[in-house]
Amino acid sequence: MKCHFCERRCDLADGRSFCGNFAEENGKIKERWPDQWCTYSPSRIESVPFYHAYPGSRSMIIGTAGCNFRCRYCSYGFIACKDPAQLQDVMYTIAPEKLVAMAKKMGCHNIVFNVNEPAVSLPSLQRVKKYAEKQDIPMGCLTNGYITPEATQMMAEIFSFVHIGLKGFSDAFYKEFVGIPHIAPILRNIETFSRTCHVEIASPVIEDVNDHELFDIARFIHDIRQDIPWHVFRLLPEHNMKQSVYPNIDRMNQALETSRSLLPYIYFHNFVGSRWVNTLCPGCGEVVIKRFSLGCSGDRLDAFLAPDNTCTCCGTAISMLGTRVGWNDKQTTVWESVI
Amino acid sequence: MSLAIIDAREWQNTFDLETGQPQTSESPAADMAARVLSRHPYPGDVDEKANQWVTGTALELIDRYDPDLVCVSYVQQFFADRHFRYARKERERLFASAMEEAERFIEKSGFTPVIVGTGDMIPLKGEMDLSGLDGLAVSSNWSARYCGIHAPSRHDMAFLDSLDTLERIVSRDQWIQMFATAQHDLEIHQDTNLMPDFLLAARQGHAFKTMGTTLRKPVHIPAKNFLVPVFSPLGRVDDLRDIKPLIRSRLPDHKIALILVEGVGERFFPASRFMCQNGVDWFCNEPGDAFYLTVSTGKHQPFAYPAGYRFFDKDADAIKFPFSGYMDTIPEHTLAQDFPGKSIAVGNRSMFMHMVFGVDISIECFARNLFNQGCMAVVHREDK
Numbered sequence: 001m002k003c004h005f006c007e008r009r010c011d012l013a014d015g016r017s018f019c020g021n022f023a024e025e026n027g028k029i030k031e032r033w034p035d036q037w038c039t040y041s042p043s044r045i046e047s048v049p050f051y052h053a054y055p056g057s058r059s060m061i062i063g064t065a066g067c068n069f070r071c072r073y074c075s076y077g078f079i080a081c082k083d084p085a086q087l088q089d090v091m092y093t094i095a096p097e098k099l100v101a102m103a104k105k106m107g108c109h110n111i112v113f114n115v116n117e118p119a120v121s122l123p124s125l126q127r128v129k130k131y132a133e134k135q136d137i138p139m140g141c142l143t144n145g146y147i148t149p150e151a152t153q154m155m156a157e158i159f160s161f162v163h164i165g166l167k168g169f170s171d172a173f174y175k176e177f178v179g180i181p182h183i184a185p186i187l188r189n190i191e192t193f194s195r196t197c198h199v200e201i202a203s204p205v206i207e208d209v210n211d212h213e214l215f216d217i218a219r220f221i222h223d224i225r226q227d228i229p230w231h232v233f234r235l236l237p238e239h240n241m242k243q244s245v246y247p248n249i250d251r252m253n254q255a256l257e258t259s260r261s262l263l264p265y266i267y268f269h270n271f272v273g274s275r276w277v278n279t280l281c282p283g284c285g286e287v288v289i290k291r292f293s294l295g296c297s298g299d300r301l302d303a304f305l306a307p308d309n310t311c312t313c314c315g316t317a318i319s320m321l322g323t324r325v326g327w328n329d330k331q332t333t334v335w336e337s338v339i
Numbered sequence: 340m341s342l343a344i345i346d347a348r349e350w351q352n353t354f355d356l357e358t359g360q361p362q363t364s365e366s367p368a369a370d371m372a373a374r375v376l377s378r379h380p381y382p383g384d385v386d387e388k389a390n391q392w393v394t395g396t397a398l399e400l401i402d403r404y405d406p407d408l409v410c411v412s413y414v415q416q417f418f419a420d421r422h423f424r425y426a427r428k429e430r431e432r433l434f435a436s437a438m439e440e441a442e443r444f445i446e447k448s449g450f451t452p453v454i455v456g457t458g459d460m461i462p463l464k465g466e467m468d469l470s471g472l473d474g475l476a477v478s479s480n481w482s483a484r485y486c487g488i489h490a491p492s493r494h495d496m497a498f499l500d501s502l503d504t505l506e507r508i509v510s511r512d513q514w515i516q517m518f519a520t521a522q523h524d525l526e527i528h529q530d531t532n533l534m535p536d537f538l539l540a541a542r543q544g545h546a547f548k549t550m551g552t553t554l555r556k557p558v559h560i561p562a563k564n565f566l567v568p569v570f571s572p573l574g575r576v577d578d579l580r581d582i583k584p585l586i587r588s589r590l591p592d593h594k595i596a597l598i599l600v601e602g603v604g605e606r607f608f609p610a611s612r613f614m615c616q617n618g619v620d621w622f623c624n625e626p627g628d629a630f631y632l633t634v635s636t637g638k639h640q641p642f643a644y645p646a647g648y649r650f651f652d653k654d655a656d657a658i659k660f661p662f663s664g665y666m667d668t669i670p671e672h673t674l675a676q677d678f679p680g681k682s683i684a685v686g687n688r689s690m691f692m693h694m695v696f697g698v699d700i701s702i703e704c705f706a707r708n709l710f711n712q713g714c715m716a717v718v719h720r721e722d723k
Contacts, residue, residue, distance in 0.1 A: 040550055076554070248350070271347040272712045273345040292359050294661065294662070296710050298707060328652065
């Protein structure tokens with residue numbers, strides 16, 4: 001029996017899936033570690049980073065364990081690249097209704113799956129969605145996009161905003177740095193998601209490895225929809241690339257220059273103090289959203305200068321899912337001890 | 340205005356420390372600090388060379404600024420031991436080499452030392468998973484012994500009472516009162532409504548799993564270090580709070596280096612060490628802001644950034660001091676704040692070296708959750 005969640009399509013008769021999360025039981029695919037989460041913490045949506053969805057909102061960040069990729073530079077390799085069976089003592093068992101209640105208790109506007117690949121835990125996420133929907137809490141995720149059409153459909157039903165990693169633009173890059181043979185399913189799924197969800201795309205740039213592919217990526221995004229935000233991450237050498245050189249910021253920024261004529265929302269960050277995290281109006285070039293970056297998972301909203309998602313200088317609409325919300329808008333919990 | 344110079348490797352930018360806004364600067368001190376930063380790229384929190392980075396950077400800053408007071412922290416061994424499993428001999432070497440690095444700094448700089456260890460690390464025996472409470476349990480990345488409980492139900496309290504690995508449950512008022520008795524001018528700057536209703540203390544070797552704790556499971560955690568080792572030829576002190584007055588009283592005739600060595604206990608210290616009280620009654624400071632602030636201010640500081648604080652309800656969009664972690668104000672009464680001589684700080688305890696000592700110029704790594712983002716220099720003043 002083949003697993004149908006990711007494009008590896010693992011033969012479950014051989015045991016378990018590559019990610020370690022699925023096995024065959026009585027002719028059905030069984031999620032081995034249901035409702036097991038590695039974290040549940042409130043954070044800014046900009047830290048994920050989503051820059052064009054519910055700006056200023058408080059997200060409950062969740063994740064599980066295991067992944068269908070083996071990125072050589074994975075920042076969360078100690079969770080994502082491990083066999084989930086070995087991580088059960090660090091996980092939390094939280095039923096879906098309790099997880100949603102936790103988001104509410106902590107005043108979160110939305111729930112975002114981060115850390116590892118959501119496709120490896122889709123059955124659990126479907127259950128969370130059921131309760132989140134009742135509470136009017138939208139869900140988003142980061143995904144590597146290497147998933148089957150069936151899983152893409154499932155994810156599109158769970159998540160209303162999706163951040164897809166497009167880590168390079170060649171089979172060769174994906175083969176060497178990620179461990180999969182083909183990029184094609186990822187490109188296919190970006191197009192599918194862009195028709196059903198809010199989409200942002202992230203590409204880590206490794207100097208002299210995939211920086212020459214940046215313009216190709218920009219052109220691909222442009223041909224789908226030019227208002228898709230594109231985050232170019234300076235590689236943070238981690239995991240199996242700890243000894244690698246940090247990409248030069250000025251040179252990488254220069255390499256992005258030609259792409260800027262194709263896409264209005266390009267961000268270059270993942271390093272502390274980045275100057276390329278503000279949103280400029282595509283019409284007049286004025287700063288309409290100011291952000292502050294502390295590097296990996298440390299971005300925040302600084303000022304939202306586009307009421308009703310519109311530039312106050314020229315009236316151009318700024319592409320956005322939802323609009324500015326206040327950090328404490330949803331905090332309704334009465335923190336009174338009953339003791 | 341205090342300036343922050345960020346070095347993200349081959350790329351530097353200057354910011355207003357308080358607002359985080361970019362600044363242009365013609366400050367000679369900022370220029371000097373930027374040059375030092377560019378010559379000392381940070382190897383990473385758990386890299387073998389991270390403590391050598393502290394010594395090398397501090398020595399160059401001393402050479403260029405000629406301070407009278409230096410505050411230094413060595414933390415590589417704490418990060419490494421906390422997260423990775425080493426053979427016993429290798430572990431011993433880790434701690435011994437941190438002390439050797441401190442000694443190398445003393446020898447090269449010629450400063451008179453006050454070396455403070457934060458105490459031993461011990462194996463993690465187990466964790467208490469409090470994610471299922473009706474109320475909310477909050478701990479933090481670097482805390483092991485303490486956890487705050489907000490709005491617990493009776494069922495929660497019964498569950499907590501049943502935990503053999505929990506040493507005590509203390510109400511917020513009892514916690515505050517204990518320190519108010521020990522410190523008559525106790526200051527609480529944070530909103531007490533965001534403090535937990537109850538503080539939990541784990542038994543030795545145990546820790547908490549809650550919202551806010553790290554994804555990386557610790558291997559070793561701090562022991563209950565009610566006594567920590569101190570070494571100094573300047574004289575003996577009995578309590579962490581006595582270190583500040585000792586240093587200040589001897590600065591007129593000595594160049595002094597306050598050196599914090601994290602995760603290091605008594606047996607790695609020189610034979611002429613003495614043991615020093617850390618905390619009050621059942622509450623001892625873990626390595627972190629409260630420990631540093633107690634040493635620097637000479638006052639108990641458990642409530643500067645209290646354990647179990649509901650930090651996320653405070654976290655607004657435009658915060659102050661965005662480069663300073665969860666610190667949102669420059670602390671008062673710090674060691675070098677009103678010292679008329681020159682002072683610097685260098686360390687690989689990131690994001691608060693520039694806040695806790697009140698020095699003129701500081702350099703520290705800029706790493707978050709062990710992710711190496713580079714380094715930061717802060718110039719608070721250059722009028723000396």
